[in-house]
Amino acid sequence: LEPILAQVFCVFRHVEACLLDMTALRRFCVRKPAGWSRAFASSADDFLRQGQYGHAVDYAERTFPDFPTADQEGRRQWHSFAKSVLDNQGGMRRMYDYQIVSKSLARANYDAAAFWTKFVAKGMTVIGDTRIEDNNMESLVDVAGAIARVRLKDIGFFTVFVERARSAMHNDEEMPPGRVAQFASVISSVKLRDPQAYFAVGQRVIEDPASFSTDDLIRIMASLGNVDYQFEELTRTIGRHLHPQVLELPHEQRVELAFAYGHIGIRHDTFFKTIVKDLLSAYDEYQKGVAIGAREEDLSALRERLYSVRSMALIVDAMITLKMYRERTAWWDKKADFLQLAAMIESQCDDDVVAKMDGRDLAAVAHCMHFSKRYDPGLVRRMVNRYKVLLDGSILDGEQEWLSKFFTHISLTGVRKRKQDLVLQPYAQWLCKNATALELSEVCNLLRRMADLGFDNHEFYKAFIPFFYDNMQELGMADVGCIVDSFNKVKLHNDVMGDRFFYKLGLHFQDQVVLKSGETSKKVQRIG
Numbered sequence: 001l002e003p004i005l006a007q008v009f010c011v012f013r014h015v016e017a018c019l020l021d022m023t024a025l026r027r028f029c030v031r032k033p034a035g036w037s038r039a040f041a042s043s044a045d046d047f048l049r050q051g052q053y054g055h056a057v058d059y060a061e062r063t064f065p066d067f068p069t070a071d072q073e074g075r076r077q078w079h080s081f082a083k084s085v086l087d088n089q090g091g092m093r094r095m096y097d098y099q100i101v102s103k104s105l106a107r108a109n110y111d112a113a114a115f116w117t118k119f120v121a122k123g124m125t126v127i128g129d130t131r132i133e134d135n136n137m138e139s140l141v142d143v144a145g146a147i148a149r150v151r152l153k154d155i156g157f158f159t160v161f162v163e164r165a166r167s168a169m170h171n172d173e174e175m176p177p178g179r180v181a182q183f184a185s186v187i188s189s190v191k192l193r194d195p196q197a198y199f200a201v202g203q204r205v206i207e208d209p210a211s212f213s214t215d216d217l218i219r220i221m222a223s224l225g226n227v228d229y230q231f232e233e234l235t236r237t238i239g240r241h242l243h244p245q246v247l248e249l250p251h252e253q254r255v256e257l258a259f260a261y262g263h264i265g266i267r268h269d270t271f272f273k274t275i276v277k278d279l280l281s282a283y284d285e286y287q288k289g290v291a292i293g294a295r296e297e298d299l300s301a302l303r304e305r306l307y308s309v310r311s312m313a314l315i316v317d318a319m320i321t322l323k324m325y326r327e328r329t330a331w332w333d334k335k336a337d338f339l340q341l342a343a344m345i346e347s348q349c350d351d352d353v354v355a356k357m358d359g360r361d362l363a364a365v366a367h368c369m370h371f372s373k374r375y376d377p378g379l380v381r382r383m384v385n386r387y388k389v390l391l392d393g394s395i396l397d398g399e400q401e402w403l404s405k406f407f408t409h410i411s412l413t414g415v416r417k418r419k420q421d422l423v424l425q426p427y428a429q430w431l432c433k434n435a436t437a438l439e440l441s442e443v444c445n446l447l448r449r450m451a452d453l454g455f456d457n458h459e460f461y462k463a464f465i466p467f468f469y470d471n472m473q474e475l476g477m478a479d480v481g482c483i484v485d486s487f488n489k490v491k492l493h494n495d496v497m498g499d500r501f502f503y504k505l506g507l508h509f510q511d512q513v514v515l516k517s518g519e520t521s522k523k524v525q526r527i528g
Contacts, residue, residue: 044081048088053097056081057104067110068394078108082115089122095132095139098123102146109150109394116152128160137174140164141182148189150396151437162187162197169200180204181216181223188223198224202234209241214249217242218256225263235266243271247278255311262318272324273332275315279307280337283344309348310361316341317364320371342372346379354382359390359399359406366409375414381421384410388426395437404442407449417452424455432463440474443467444482451489461492465501472508477516480509 044063047056060081065074085101092098102119120127127143129135144161147154165183168174175183184201187194201220205212212220217238224231246254254275261268282305289302307315316338319325325338345368357365362383369375387406390399411417427450435443447461468475468483475483483505487497494502 045084048084051091054100057100061104061108067108078110082112086118092126095126095135098126099139099142102143106146106149109396111150111396116150120147120154120157124156137168137179141179144186148186153190158192162194166197166200169204177212177216181219184220184223188226191227193227193229198229198231202231205234206237209237214253218253221260222256225260230264239268246271246274251307251311255314258318259314262321267322272319276337282306309345309353310357312341312345313361313364313368316368320367325371339372342368342374346374346376349379351382354386357386359402362387363402363406366406370409370412380410384422391430395434400437404445407446411449411452418454420454422453424450424453428457428460435467440471441479444479448482448486451486456490458492461487461490472504475508477509477512480505
């Protein structure tokens, strides 16, 4: 038996080596698909032609690189796959097909707007047909989540989606509590401010808040914050349900709830005092433990109570938004606690901490520095460099949403707005390429803040003049003010640009003043 066992052992070692090298195994199976599983067919196109959409997307996800970081060949593969999806979309007769294809492409961050527009338009015959057996809310919410992920605000699709969700809102089988929270999160991510939709979500929560998990309730609060929508009865219901157990919640949930309150604009002084005092007491106890040389086991237990820097920054950001940073009362000295938190945030923002922050965290820290009047040039420089790295990722990650707020507060820190040691050229290049990924008001504000910080490249500012001409009717009075301030700051006057641009801005500003005032000039008639 010994020779036989030796041969068996060799075979097993060979199989193990092949399994470890999955790339070689896949190539072998692709070269010789006959007799093997369908999962190893020659290409994704073959699967699509055969109507095997699940296998097609599985093959694409395993074989192609992530779209934003792909090289030219990888992008070509994804574009070819997307074209094949459109060519074979006529065979998609089930909602499940749309569900798996859309989720797969969204996971890969495939953000070609032309593809998604055509894909959704062609699919409306299936998506809108409730007679299809698997056309249920589970699959529809997944498809909507994928479409929201790639930032396609298709009005036709989301109208159907919201109507279906509202009609099924009180059906526990179609819309369980987790799916209700997912629905609210999806429509808020595309900034869909539909009062009837949020009212339906609110009524469902108010009827039975106990059926929703803590995560679900906080997601719903965050959704209201994303669109700045106030629903007082809903927020009171969620507050009554969560506040008594606030210190039992994980830190992340406490922070997300506080941040949502800040966005919505609702002051819960007792809630904020509870978490701020818990934060400060945890820090004081840890410092005392270190000072007296406590055992490592005790210090480890104390470390678990500590809040991260990003958590502290988000709490302080909400306090500033709610104007809870300058009051002194016998019940709570908010100003003293705010200043202590600001000092803790600044002292703990080392290179490793900043390197782990996202755009929202950086904007919150900048907000804190501005209002606490604490300016650290080294920290500002690290934060600006960190945000450059974040913007190099995919637009779908949403880091650009906090860029305008970040630059606003960075420019207002310190004694002077102008900061010569910041390298802003990469931001200028990014903004020229991705201006359409931002709100128009954010673009105007960014130009002004870059001018405040000392970026005075005339060609950069002049490049936006056609963009502002094209969007002139969408500009508000504040936007016009930002444009004029930024151009004046870098000394781009009429003698360089001509009179027409500022003349058009002036006319539009006057029109906006008339619209805002609600009054028009009275007609003067001659009598006699």
